[in-house]
Amino acid sequence: MVEDRRLGDAIAYVILSIGVLIVAFPVWLTFVASTWDNATIINGQLPLWPGPHLFENYYRILFVGASSSTREPVASMMLNSFVMAMAIALGKIVISVLSAYAIVYYRFPFRMAAFWIIFVTLMLPVEVRIFPTFKVVSDLSMLDTYQGLAVPLIASATGTLLFRQFFMTIPDELLEASKIDGAGPFRFFKDTVVPLSLTTIAALFVIQFIYGWNQYLWPLLVTTRDSMQTIVIGIRKMIVTSDALTEWQLAMATAMLAMLPPVLVVVLMQRLFVKGLVETEK
Amino acid sequence: MQKNAYFRGLTIPFLLLAPQLAITVVFFYWPASQAVWQSFLLQDAFGISTDFVWFENYQRLFADPGYYKAFVNTAIFSTFVCVLSLSIALLFAVMADRQIRGAEVYKTLLIWPYAVAPAIAGVLWIFMFDPSLGMLARALQSAGVAWNPRLNGNDAMTLVVLAATWKQISYNFLFFLAGLQSIPKSVIEAAVIDGARPWRRFWTIVFPLLSPTTFFLLVVNIVYVFFDTFGIIDTVTGGGPSGQTETLVYKVYSDGKGGSNLGGSAAQSVVLLVMVIAMTAVQFRFIERKVNY
Amino acid sequence: MAQVTLTNVKKIYPGGVEAVKGVSFDIPDGGFCVLVGPSGCGKSTLLRMVAGLETISSGEVSIGSRVVNQVEPADRDIAMVFQNYALYPHFSVYDNMAYGLRNLGTPKDEIDRRVKEAARILAIEPLLERRPKQLSGGQRQRVAMGRAIVRKPQVFLFDEPLSNLDAKLRVQMRVEIKKLQRALGVTSIYVTHDQVEAMTLSDKLVVMNAGQVEQIGVPADVYKKPASRFVATFIGSPPMNILTGAIDGPGIVALGDAIIEARDLSENLPAGMAVEVGLRPEDVEIASEGAAGSLPFDVEFIEELGATQLFHGQLSGLPFIMQAATDTVAAQAGRVWITVDPDRVHVFDPASGTRLGRM
Numbered sequence: 001m002v003e004d005r006r007l008g009d010a011i012a013y014v015i016l017s018i019g020v021l022i023v024a025f026p027v028w029l030t031f032v033a034s035t036w037d038n039a040t041i042i043n044g045q046l047p048l049w050p051g052p053h054l055f056e057n058y059y060r061i062l063f064v065g066a067s068s069s070t071r072e073p074v075a076s077m078m079l080n081s082f083v084m085a086m087a088i089a090l091g092k093i094v095i096s097v098l099s100a101y102a103i104v105y106y107r108f109p110f111r112m113a114a115f116w117i118i119f120v121t122l123m124l125p126v127e128v129r130i131f132p133t134f135k136v137v138s139d140l141s142m143l144d145t146y147q148g149l150a151v152p153l154i155a156s157a158t159g160t161l162l163f164r165q166f167f168m169t170i171p172d173e174l175l176e177a178s179k180i181d182g183a184g185p186f187r188f189f190k191d192t193v194v195p196l197s198l199t200t201i202a203a204l205f206v207i208q209f210i211y212g213w214n215q216y217l218w219p220l221l222v223t224t225r226d227s228m229q230t231i232v233i234g235i236r237k238m239i240v241t242s243d244a245l246t247e248w249q250l251a252m253a254t255a256m257l258a259m260l261p262p263v264l265v266v267v268l269m270q271r272l273f274v275k276g277l278v279e280t281e282k
Numbered sequence: 283m284q285k286n287a288y289f290r291g292l293t294i295p296f297l298l299l300a301p302q303l304a305i306t307v308v309f310f311y312w313p314a315s316q317a318v319w320q321s322f323l324l325q326d327a328f329g330i331s332t333d334f335v336w337f338e339n340y341q342r343l344f345a346d347p348g349y350y351k352a353f354v355n356t357a358i359f360s361t362f363v364c365v366l367s368l369s370i371a372l373l374f375a376v377m378a379d380r381q382i383r384g385a386e387v388y389k390t391l392l393i394w395p396y397a398v399a400p401a402i403a404g405v406l407w408i409f410m411f412d413p414s415l416g417m418l419a420r421a422l423q424s425a426g427v428a429w430n431p432r433l434n435g436n437d438a439m440t441l442v443v444l445a446a447t448w449k450q451i452s453y454n455f456l457f458f459l460a461g462l463q464s465i466p467k468s469v470i471e472a473a474v475i476d477g478a479r480p481w482r483r484f485w486t487i488v489f490p491l492l493s494p495t496t497f498f499l500l501v502v503n504i505v506y507v508f509f510d511t512f513g514i515i516d517t518v519t520g521g522g523p524s525g526q527t528e529t530l531v532y533k534v535y536s537d538g539k540g541g542s543n544l545g546g547s548a549a550q551s552v553v554l555l556v557m558v559i560a561m562t563a564v565q566f567r568f569i570e571r572k573v574n575y
Numbered sequence: 576m577a578q579v580t581l582t583n584v585k586k587i588y589p590g591g592v593e594a595v596k597g598v599s600f601d602i603p604d605g606g607f608c609v610l611v612g613p614s615g616c617g618k619s620t621l622l623r624m625v626a627g628l629e630t631i632s633s634g635e636v637s638i639g640s641r642v643v644n645q646v647e648p649a650d651r652d653i654a655m656v657f658q659n660y661a662l663y664p665h666f667s668v669y670d671n672m673a674y675g676l677r678n679l680g681t682p683k684d685e686i687d688r689r690v691k692e693a694a695r696i697l698a699i700e701p702l703l704e705r706r707p708k709q710l711s712g713g714q715r716q717r718v719a720m721g722r723a724i725v726r727k728p729q730v731f732l733f734d735e736p737l738s739n740l741d742a743k744l745r746v747q748m749r750v751e752i753k754k755l756q757r758a759l760g761v762t763s764i765y766v767t768h769d770q771v772e773a774m775t776l777s778d779k780l781v782v783m784n785a786g787q788v789e790q791i792g793v794p795a796d797v798y799k800k801p802a803s804r805f806v807a808t809f810i811g812s813p814p815m816n817i818l819t820g821a822i823d824g825p826g827i828v829a830l831g832d833a834i835i836e837a838r839d840l841s842e843n844l845p846a847g848m849a850v851e852v853g854l855r856p857e858d859v860e861i862a863s864e865g866a867a868g869s870l871p872f873d874v875e876f877i878e879e880l881g882a883t884q885l886f887h888g889q890l891s892g893l894p895f896i897m898q899a900a901t902d903t904v905a906a907q908a909g910r911v912w913i914t915v916d917p918d919r920v921h922v923f924d925p926a927s928g929t930r931l932g933r934m
Contacts, residue, residue: 005630008480009382011377012377012380015373015377016374016377019370019388019392019451020391020392022448023391023392023448023451023452024391026409026448029417030406030409043415044414044416046415046417095301096302098301099298099303101298102296104285105288105289106288106291106294106298108291108292108295108296111295117311118302122562125509125558127509128509128534128551129310129313129316129317129555130534130535130551131317131534131538131544131548131551132548132551133309136309136316151305151309152305152309154305155310172285172286173287175288176287185289185291185294213399214399214400214402216399216400216401216512216513216516220516232402235401235405236401236405239405239408251405255402255405258399258402259397259399262399263394263397263398265397266394266396266397267390267394270393273393274393277396277453278457466659466661468659468661469663469664471626471628472661472662472722474627474628475626475648475649475654475655476678476722477649477650477678477679478674479649491664
């Protein structure tokens with residue numbers, strides 16, 4: 001406490017800086033690759049600094065598309081990803097706020113049963129029931145639609161549990177006071193519960209947006225047409241084209257574009273992100 | 283569990299719950315029960331007839347060396363990713379917890395990989411370690427290491443472990459940092475006055491007090507490795523070479539993909555399901571137990 | 576055992592905030608020194624500097640004959656009792672007390688002997704196997720004390736150790752701490768914002784305000800001759816009344832129309848100089864109207880405390896409180912006349928707040 005501070009701090013700086021380097025290096029390299037031409041990359045002569053093809057590569061991938069694999073421009077893939085992420089985040093918030101409100105603020109038969117039906121799904125990631133779920137979506141002819149991409153991922157217990165937990169911390173006196181002031185269930189929800197929940201809603205939104213944007217296995221299965229594919233799927237197709245030469249500079253530009261929105265969300269809304277992460281996992 | 287002030291009624295709460303319950307039933311319970319049902323069925327080679335075969339799919343599954351291989355792969359994969367990402371994250375968190383200038387900036391710079399999709403993380407790492415064009419692969423080769431994750435199973439496993447660890451450090455770091463910051467400062471000061479040097483202080487006071495966080499993260503990390511790393515494996519190795527990086531979830535996918543072995547794939551899903559439920563149960567147990575101090 | 580000496584100790588935080596502005600005093604071997612002051616006055620910072628938990632920006636702290644500025648807390652031979660006790664939640668009571676000795680490499684049987692002895696002194700023997708969570712507030716307090724005494728340190732440091740206890744327990748523990756300190760004879764520094772604790776525990780009282788020492792002395796002296804207006808109003812409950820007046824002559828002050836004698840008033844003050852006059856509520860008495868030096872006190876309401884009564888009201892336009900034993904004065908609102916013992920009139924400089932007393 002008295003003496004070891006300086007040495008300890010120096011060690012901390014060194015270790016944290018190494019950490020930042022490890023974390024950032026793969027992304028830096030990706031960025032660099034996205035600014036060179038394919039020949040440089042394929043010959044294994046990629047330097048550590050950016051090259052001259054930045055605008056050319058990004059323009060081409062955003063609005064024209066890679067030639068050998070998928071002809072869809074990345075801009076439309078990003079739109080698909082965005083719609084899917086927004087639908088999942090907003091959908092999840094709406095249905096879980098409503099169900100949590102019913103469970104916390106109403107007493108009715110089978111209340112606990114309803115709670116447990118939702119709660120148990122906490123343990124069922126989509127990966128373990130992937131093909132039967134796929135079959136359901138296909139039977140409902142929701143393949144290659146935004147509904148098919150988003151709706152099956154909307155229902156999960158996380159949001160309901162989070163809101164339930166938050167509602168439990170709202171003092172009972174607020175409801176009693178609202179009742180005395182003549183507010184019914186709808187008014188109380190609109191005027192008291194929702195305003196108080198805004199930060200929780202925002203935090204959940206941040207987490208679920210990232211979750212939605214980064215989905216992989218599910219869109220891989222339910223999208224077959226190129227026009228419906230998300231950016232994370234698109235990049236896979238660019239790299240896994242068997243013998244055709246992968247256009248690495250375009251794939252890497254796509255990777256940068258795929259990372260950009262969720263990373264921006266984390267960096268710009270760090271406080272909400274941390275809150276959301278810590279609270280949804282409790 | 284229940285408020286003392288509440289509303290009465292049946293229609294409104296039912297309407298409020300309806301969307302969530304409908305989606306849950308249609309996309310969770312129905313498919314999950316289908317998985318269980320299918321795991322008892324066997325299709326013939328041409329997909330014409332289907333027979334109810336009781337536990338035959340399970341028997342085949344446990345007699346299949348490929349399935350054991352997937353178990354072993356998953357175990358190796360989970361162990362390495364958990365140990366590496368937890369210990370590295372703990373190291374960073376302990377450093378960031380010192381009241382140094384710029385700690386907040388370091389925090390921001392360390393947490394963003396959480397936002398990178400696993401599949402993208404896989405792309406970043408295969409790009410660095412691709413045997414022919416990867417910058418770091420070439421460095422290894424010129425240093426005399428015969429590096430080729432496309433042919434060598436150990437190299438492939440190393441690569442997916444690295445990519446999965448890289449992505450998971452940020453998550454673990456955040457939780458460890460929060461855990462460290464919730465330890466009362468005066469307890470640490472009491473240990474300082476009690477003459478515990480930093481190293482000993484960490485292992486006798488700080489680490490034990492972090493144990494709820496550590497255990498929580500351990501379970502979350504196992505679940506992460508089991509399910510979320512699908513994207514990493516698919517982009518980095520596709521399960522190869524020759525199934526050397528095929529995990530349990532990856533096998534569910536690759537066996538069920540062609541639609542030829544739906545029963546076997548369903549049986550695998552059910553086994554996974556049981557494992558997840560067991561893990562969740564363990565976690566709840568522990569969360570209750572941690573109340574002991 | 577050791578004497579503790581502070582020489583011009585300062586604490587300046589990186590932002591430039593000066594939390595402790597040059598404090599000097601010493602505590603004799605075996606003495607019990609209490610640092611008292613409002614929150615934010617720097618008393619805790621000062622204690623933490625003695626402990627080694629904060630660096631000393633300038634000045635010197637020595638324990639015994641050794642300057643400890645650069646000595647690690649563990650090597651200062653001190654023990655500390657924290658406000659929230661800071662018990663190790665994952666250790667049993669026994670291990671909480673033994674931890675410090677283990678770090679010193681004390682032999683096992685010696686540790687065992689000392690822990691059991693401390694447990695006996697503090698009457699916590701039946702609790703040794705429990706975890707802190709299973710203890711009541713008072714029991715935790717004892718364990719925290721136990722952790723300090725097993726070390727047999729040269730100095731005990733207490734950082735508001737009783738503030739988390741309820742009122743009744745606080746009084747009880749206060750007495751026990753005093754007894755224990757007497758019995759062990761260990762030099763002690765005790766930080767509190769509670770003036771009753773400060774008065775009862777200390778044999779050397781240090782009153783701090785805004786990073787500076789206002790007064791150092793034995794508690795009775797601090798009470799009888801507060802060195803400043805701050806000390807006068809901080810020590811004593813209800814607080815001393817402050818009235819405005821002027822010097823009328825040597826040893827005489829004018830309060831409105833009344834003239835009162837102040838025996839402890841420095842000479843050579845110019846007549847007519849504005850001063851503040853402090854009168855403790857318990858030092859004034861009811862007098863007959865027109866008695867020499869009597870002051871008109873307009874009583875507005877009375878608080879009944881059982882043994883005593885508090886009369887609230889105004890005296891020459893300023894709020895004033897008088898304390899009197901129950902039944903000695905008719906408890907009713909209205910004008911009464913009061914006089915004050917000339918030995919107990921405190922006069923302060925309105926600008927600096929310092930006492931204008933004889934040397």
